[in-house]
Amino acid sequence: GAVVSQHPSRVICKSGTSVKIECRSLDFQATTMFWYRQFPKQSLMLMATSNEGSKATYEQGVEKDKFLINHASLTLSTLTVTSAHPEDSSFYICSASWGAGYEQYFGPGTRLTVT
């Protein structure tokens, strides 16, 4: 099956710093990657959708200048949380898909803690 990796798995950073999270599709070319945020005991909240080589599409209420997404290749997308604050602490999960109408394969997630 399709394998998606995510790095780092856990990160602790100080308030005001930036953190970059990588999402890689290891054995397939992902034309589309997705970034989700998941609070404890809650559902997956879509933050943005990114297609290789184009700008990400952000969901309403998600600040694009705060959550920078880059999808430079068919196997790599990055999410940078800029000027992180404690309220940004969450579980961030990426997923990758061959394209519209196909299943999404999820990465293992990154637990971000901002102190």
Add this chain to the structure above:
Amino acid sequence: GENVEQHPSTLSVQEGDSAVIKCTYSDSASNYFPWYKQELGKRPQLIIDIRSNVGEKKDQRIAVTLNKTAKHFSLHITETQPEDSAVYFCAASPYNNNDMRFGAGTRLTVKP
């Protein structure tokens, strides 16, 4: 946009019993309905999916039914086992775009 509702939020069954989780969706354009299982601290894993040209799909102890007219779909797990304990999410997506929306999740506990 699509709105997916999922019930119940928690479900506890005895080992060997069946479990049913139900979801409704709002967008009639949705035609792809996956179900994901997420164990604590781990990634969601696709366990079964169904497309709108099919009313039912089965894979061993897991089955999914879809009623497009009523805009609802359900996950059925038979002969439940303790390892089935997890959070299950339904989702709905139109075929021609990537706008997949998830339900709120159901925490299933299977008691041995």
